[in-house]
Amino acid sequence: MRSVFYPRLVNGPFDDPALYVHLAHRGHALLFDCGDLHALTCRELLKLRAVFISHGHIDHMIGFDALLRAFLYRDLNLQLYGPPGIIQLLAGRLAGYTWNLTAGFPFVLTVREWRGGRLFETVFRARNGFVAEPQPDRECADGLLYETPFCRVRATPLEHGDICSLAFTLEEPLHIAIHRDALERSGFLPGPWLSHFKDLILQQASSQMAVNVPLAVGGSTEVPLGELAGEISAIERGMKVCYVADAAPTPGNLQRIVDLAVDAHLLVIEAMFAHEDLPRARQRKHLTAYLAGHLGRLAGVARLLVFHHSPRYLDRPQLLAEEAEAAFSGRLQQSF
Numbered sequence: 001m002r003s004v005f006y007p008r009l010v011n012g013p014f015d016d017p018a019l020y021v022h023l024a025h026r027g028h029a030l031l032f033d034c035g036d037l038h039a040l041t042c043r044e045l046l047k048l049r050a051v052f053i054s055h056g057h058i059d060h061m062i063g064f065d066a067l068l069r070a071f072l073y074r075d076l077n078l079q080l081y082g083p084p085g086i087i088q089l090l091a092g093r094l095a096g097y098t099w100n101l102t103a104g105f106p107f108v109l110t111v112r113e114w115r116g117g118r119l120f121e122t123v124f125r126a127r128n129g130f131v132a133e134p135q136p137d138r139e140c141a142d143g144l145l146y147e148t149p150f151c152r153v154r155a156t157p158l159e160h161g162d163i164c165s166l167a168f169t170l171e172e173p174l175h176i177a178i179h180r181d182a183l184e185r186s187g188f189l190p191g192p193w194l195s196h197f198k199d200l201i202l203q204q205a206s207s208q209m210a211v212n213v214p215l216a217v218g219g220s221t222e223v224p225l226g227e228l229a230g231e232i233s234a235i236e237r238g239m240k241v242c243y244v245a246d247a248a249p250t251p252g253n254l255q256r257i258v259d260l261a262v263d264a265h266l267l268v269i270e271a272m273f274a275h276e277d278l279p280r281a282r283q284r285k286h287l288t289a290y291l292a293g294h295l296g297r298l299a300g301v302a303r304l305l306v307f308h309h310s311p312r313y314l315d316r317p318q319l320l321a322e323e324a325e326a327a328f329s330g331r332l333q334q335s336f
Contacts, residue, residue, distance in 0.1 A: 004150075004172055005239050007266060010039050013307045013321070014314060016059045017245055019268055020044065021170060023151065025195045030153070032168055032243045032268075037063035045070040050146050052153060053082035054245035055165040056089045064093060068109075072126060075106040081145045083157070083164040087113045087122045091132050099129035114155055114166070117141050149173075149202040156260045158247040161285045165246045167260055172238030176201055182232045189214040200225055201233075242301070244269040245308065248285035249278070249336065254295060261299035269296065271306035271320045274313065275334050286310075289320040290334050293327030304328045 003024065010018035016035025023029060029047040033054055037045065045067060054060055071078055080090065090111050105126035113120045119140035124130040146153040152173065155166045176198045183190055197211055207226025214220045223231075242261040247253045247270065261267045271293075272286035281288045287295075289306060296304040306324045313319050326332035 003239065004175065005170060005241055007241055007268065009268070009305070009307055011036055013271075013309045014311055014317070016062060017054075017270075017308050018063060019243055021241065022047070025192075026150065030151075030170065031067075032170075033060045033245055034063040034067060035059055035061075037066045042070050046074065046076070048078065050079040050081065050153070052145070052155070052166070052168050052243075053080065053086060054167070054243075055083055055160060055163055056085060057246070060245065061089070064090075068094075071107050071109075072102075073105060073107065077108040077110060079110045079112065079146070081112045081114065081153075081155070083166050084113060084115050085163075087111050087120065087132070090124070091122070094124055094130040099126070102126045102129060112145065114140060114143065114145060116157065119145065149199055156256055158244070158253045158256060159250055159285070160246045160248055167242070167244040167247070167257065169260055169264070170241040170243070172240070173202060175236040175238045177234045177236055179232055179234065184216075186231060187216050188232065189216045197225075197228065197233075201229060201235075240264040241266045242268065242299075244287075246270060246272075246285065247287055249281055249287055249291055254291070257295050258299045261296065261301055264299065264301040266303045266305060267296045267299065267301040268305045268307065270308035271324050272308055272310050274319055274323060275336070278336060288336075289323035290327045290332060291336060293324035293329075293332075294334075296324075296328050297330060 006022040008020055010020050017033040018035040018037060019032040021030045028049045031048050031051045034051060107126040109124040111122050118137050120137045121135040123133040123135055143155045144152060145155050152171050154169050157164045158167050178194055191214060193214060205225055209225045210222040211225050211228055212220050213223050242264040244257055269292045270287050271289035273281040273288045275288040275290035278288055292306050293304060306321055309320050
């Protein structure tokens, strides 16, 4: 399967959490958690269309000001999603600055707060000095926070002490694979029209709709969508990326993580402590590296990426990744 999501950790495994996901052929990106963002260029920041915050601890939110600074003069609407309390938290951050000269600025920040059954929304406009403008809430019992024709993001709540920490899945509804050899045989020229073609399929457009296809010899031809789809493409299960940040090692959390990550192509998951320090992990409400790998194995994920390591292991920087990989492969068995 050719990748449509290009995820990468913004920082090293011992640094602030932030997962940047470039969406292929869209010119857009998504961000999961908002730790230190200085490693991202302004160009990369401005590709963001939505940000998903697991919880409001400083290491997951410290990069918000850099994000705000990049967007402030732009005619863009940035959407930010988070757990209960995120609207009040962001209102407080925005109130910490003076906005007396932003009357002509077009930037809009839309913050949506998921409280289990409902999604609450508040809009903050630069031109109004980022005064909170509450909007009507809506039902959101299934945790589906964000949806476009080509991707969707779903959340599930995890316990992190006495607060909620959200875990997320990013999914492609369907994966439309293009057969490059079929393009060549048909004399079709690859190009941006293929993204439009995929969107028509995802939108369930009529199979009789004519698609304008450029030819390798020059000019173009029109081909019915259904005929074109059968000739140059195949439909597969969509890609799935799962992101799990801070979570206590409770039985309920562990089961919810497995349910969320089942059959994911990539599980990005915290591994704060070594399993020999499980008592400390329970005290600090974090996962061990063994648990991260074991959960990935139980969920049947294809690939594991661990992050969010405690600095107590800086003198053994490979320990946690190696422990997680050993559990993921089944070479290591521990009790918990």
